Amino acid sequence: xxxxxxxxxxxxxxxxxxxxxxxxxxxxxxxxxxxxxxxxxxxxxxxxxxxxxxxxxxxxxxxxxxxxxxxxxxxxxxxxxxxxxxxxxxxxxxxxxxxxxxxxxxxxxxxxxxxxxxxxxxxxxxxxxxxxxxxxxxxxxxxxxxxxxxxxxxxxxxxxxxxxxxxxxxxxxxxxxxxxxxxxxxxxxxxxxxxxxxxxxxxxxxxxxxxxxxxxxxxxxxxxxxxxxxxxxxxxxxxxxxxxxxxxxxxxxxxxxxxxxxxxxxxxxxxxxxxxxxxxxxxxxxxxxxxxxxxxxxxxxxxxxxxxxxxxxxxxxxxxxxx
Amino acid sequence: xxxxxxxxxxxxxxxxxxxxxxxxxxxxxxxxxxxxxxxxxxxxxxxxxxxxxxxxxxxxxxxxxxxxxxxxxxxxxxxxxxxxxxxxxxxxxxxxxxxxxxxxxxxxxxxxxxxxxxxxxxxxxxxxxxxxxxxxxxxxxxxxxxxxxxxxxxxxxxxxxxxxxxxxxxxxxxxxxxxxxxxxxxxxxxxxxxxxxxxxxxxxxxxxxxxxxxxxxxxxxxxxxxxxxxxxxxxxxxxxxxxxxxxxxxxxxxxxxxxxxxxxxxxxxxxxxxxxxxxxxxxxxxxxxxxxxxxxxxxxxxxxxxxxxxxxxxxxxxxxxxx
Numbered sequence: 001x002x003x004x005x006x007x008x009x010x011x012x013x014x015x016x017x018x019x020x021x022x023x024x025x026x027x028x029x030x031x032x033x034x035x036x037x038x039x040x041x042x043x044x045x046x047x048x049x050x051x052x053x054x055x056x057x058x059x060x061x062x063x064x065x066x067x068x069x070x071x072x073x074x075x076x077x078x079x080x081x082x083x084x085x086x087x088x089x090x091x092x093x094x095x096x097x098x099x100x101x102x103x104x105x106x107x108x109x110x111x112x113x114x115x116x117x118x119x120x121x122x123x124x125x126x127x128x129x130x131x132x133x134x135x136x137x138x139x140x141x142x143x144x145x146x147x148x149x150x151x152x153x154x155x156x157x158x159x160x161x162x163x164x165x166x167x168x169x170x171x172x173x174x175x176x177x178x179x180x181x182x183x184x185x186x187x188x189x190x191x192x193x194x195x196x197x198x199x200x201x202x203x204x205x206x207x208x209x210x211x212x213x214x215x216x217x218x219x220x221x222x223x224x225x226x227x228x229x230x231x232x233x234x235x236x237x238x239x240x241x242x243x244x245x246x247x248x249x250x251x252x253x254x255x256x257x258x259x260x261x262x263x264x265x266x267x268x269x270x271x272x273x274x275x276x277x278x279x280x281x282x283x284x285x286x287x288x289x290x291x292x293x294x295x296x297x298x299x300x301x302x303x304x305x306x307x308x309x310x311x312x313x314x315x316x317x318x319x320x321x322x323x
Numbered sequence: 324x325x326x327x328x329x330x331x332x333x334x335x336x337x338x339x340x341x342x343x344x345x346x347x348x349x350x351x352x353x354x355x356x357x358x359x360x361x362x363x364x365x366x367x368x369x370x371x372x373x374x375x376x377x378x379x380x381x382x383x384x385x386x387x388x389x390x391x392x393x394x395x396x397x398x399x400x401x402x403x404x405x406x407x408x409x410x411x412x413x414x415x416x417x418x419x420x421x422x423x424x425x426x427x428x429x430x431x432x433x434x435x436x437x438x439x440x441x442x443x444x445x446x447x448x449x450x451x452x453x454x455x456x457x458x459x460x461x462x463x464x465x466x467x468x469x470x471x472x473x474x475x476x477x478x479x480x481x482x483x484x485x486x487x488x489x490x491x492x493x494x495x496x497x498x499x500x501x502x503x504x505x506x507x508x509x510x511x512x513x514x515x516x517x518x519x520x521x522x523x524x525x526x527x528x529x530x531x532x533x534x535x536x537x538x539x540x541x542x543x544x545x546x547x548x549x550x551x552x553x554x555x556x557x558x559x560x561x562x563x564x565x566x567x568x569x570x571x572x573x574x575x576x577x578x579x580x581x582x583x584x585x586x587x588x589x590x591x592x593x594x595x596x597x598x599x600x601x602x603x604x605x606x607x608x609x610x611x612x613x614x615x616x617x618x619x620x621x622x623x624x625x626x627x628x629x630x631x632x633x634x635x636x637x638x639x640x641x642x643x644x645x646x
Binding site: 155258 | 456477479494501503580581610
C-alpha cells in the first residue's frame with residue numbers, strides 16, 4: 001500500500017521553535033512548538049523536537065503517513081555548509097545544524113534562512129507557483145530576501161546571496177545594525193517605518209495621534225491603524241517607505257528581470273498603504289524595457305505557520321531534485 | 324574518422340560584423356569581417372556572411388572540421404525570442420535574427436547581447452573557468468553586464484536581465500541615454516569618465532593637460548595616458564569612477580554573492596587606475612559577510628576578437644546543454 005508522504009518543516013526562532021508535518025500540497029497535517037532554549041547546545045533542542053515529533057508521528061504512521069526529510073529555516077543559516085553562524089537572538093556561535101538533525105532523525109535535512117525558505121514556500125505552495133524567476137521580500141524586523149532564478153534559489157558562491165536589505169539607499173543615511181549607513185532595511189522594515197514616522201514628526205507640524213507614542217512603544221501596526229484613520233504623518237510615512245523600497249527594487253529588477261516581486265511579512269499586511277507607493281515608485285524608476293511587466297504581489301502563504309511551510313517546501317524541493 | 328568540431332561566433336556591430344570559427348577550447352581557427360550595412364534587411368547581412376563562411380568552410384572541411392552551430396552577440400538581443408529589438412546603431416527595428424540564421428545556415432543558432440556573450444566567453448574560455456557564480460561588467464561606451472548563477476546565465480523572466488549599468492547611483496544625477504538620471508553607466512563607462520573629468524575641470528583649479536581638449540575630442544585613452552603621467556585631474560577621475568562602480572557593485576554582491584566580478588572592455592584596460600579604487604570602495608561598502616571574498620579581476624578573453632569568442636562560447640554552451 002502506498003504511504004502518504006510528508007516532510008517536517010522546522011522554524012528555529014529566538015524564543016520558540018515551531019515545526020509541522022507538511023504534505024506535497026503544502027497542507028500542514030500536524031504541528032507543534034517548543035521553547036528554543038538556545039542557552040543549551042543545539043543538540044538539546046533537536047532531542048526535544050525529536051521527542052515531540054515521535055509522539056505525533058506514532059499516530060501518523062497508523063494513518064499510513066511516512067516522513068521523508070526535514071527542512072529547517074533559521075537566522076544566518078548557510079545552505080551549503082548546513083550551519084547556523086552567529087545567529088542574532090540565539091546563543092549558539094557556529095553550529096552544524098544539518099549534521100545534528102541528520103544524526104538525531106536519520107533523515108535527509110536541508111537548512112536555509114527564513115527569507116529563502118519563504119521564497120521556496122511561495123514557489124511550491126504560494127504566490128509564485130509556476131514561476132521560475134521571482135524575488136520574495138520579507139518586511140519584518142529587518143528586510144530579508146530570497147531570489148529565485150531559473151527555478152532555483154540563488155545561494156551564490158558562499159551561500160549568503162539575497163541580502164537585498166543591505167543594498168544601500170543613502171550612503172550618508174541611517175545607521176544600520178550591520179555597521180554601515182543607509183541600508184534599505186533601515187527604511188523598509190517595521191523599525192524602518194518607525195524611524196520615518198519620527199523623522200516626519202520632527203520635520204513637520206502636522207497633528208498626528210502618533211505624537212503621543214514613544215519610539216519604544218510605536219509599532220508598525222499602530223502606524224497602519226493611524227493611516228486607516230487618515231493620519232497625515234502615517235500616510236506620509238508609508239509613502240516614503242514605498243518610495244525607498246520602490247527605488248531599490250527597480251535596481252533589483254535591473255539585475256534579475258523577475259516575473260514578480262512578492263512582499264511577505266508584517267509590514268506587507270498594511271496592503272495598499274505599502275503596495276501602492278512601492279509599485280508607483282518602482283515603475284517610475286525602472287528602465288523602459290521593464291516597465292509594466294513586473295508584478296508586485298502579496299504572499300499567498302497565509303494559512304498556518306508560514307515559516308514552517310517554507311521550511312517544509314525547502315526539503316520537498318530538494319527531494320524532487322534528487323529524483 | 325572523427326570530425327574536429329567547430330562553432331561559428333558572429334558579433335553584429337553598428338559598422339562591421341565579425342565572425343570566426345572557434346573550437347571547443349576557444350581557439351579561433353579562421354575569422355573574417357564584413358560591413359553590417361543595416362540599412363538593408365538583416366537577411367542581406369546573413370546571406371553575405373554565408374557566402375564568406377562557405378568560402379572559408381570549403382578549406383576547413385578538407386581538414387576534417389565540422390560546423391555544429393552558430394552563436395550571435397548583438398545589441399538589444401533577446402535570448403528567448405531570438406530577436407534584436409530596436410538596437411542602437413542599427414537600422415533594423417525588431418528582427419528575428421535566429422530565424423534568419425537558421426534558415427540560411429540550417430544550423431542551430433542562439434543569440435544574446437554582447438555582455439552576456441562576454442560572460443559565457445569568460446566561463447568557457449577565460450577568467451571564470453570553473454566558476455558557477457560570477458558577474459562580468461563590460462566598460463565601454465556603456466556599462467553592460469552578464470550575470471551567471473549556478474553555472475547558468477541569468478536571462479530573467481523576459482530575457483533582459485543583467486542591466487546593472489542602469490541601476491541608479493544618484494536619483495538627481497547625470498542624464499542617461501535611457502531617459503532617467505544617475506544610472507551607473509553615466510559614471511562608469513568611457514563617456515562616464517569623460518563627464519567626470521569635465522566636472523573636475525570645472526570644480527577645481529588643478530592644472531591638467533586635459534584642459535586643452537574638447538569634450539568631443541576627449542577619450543578614455545587620453546585620460547589614462549594623463550593619469551600615467553601623474554595628471555591630478557585624470558587620477559581623481561579614475562578614483563571617482565572606481566568609487567561609484569565599487570559602491571554599486573557592493574549592491575550587486577548583496578543580491579548575488581558572486582565568486583568574482585570580471586571587468587571587461589576599454590576602460591578595464593586602464594588596469595590599476597580603475598581596479599584599485601573600485602576594489603577599495605567595493606570592500607568598504609560591502610556587508611561584513613562578503614568582505615574579502617569577492618575577486619575583482621580582469622577579463623582573460625584577450626586574444627583575438629573577444630566578442631566573436633563570446634558568441635562562439637554561447638553556442639558551445641547550448642550544444643553541451645542539449646546533450
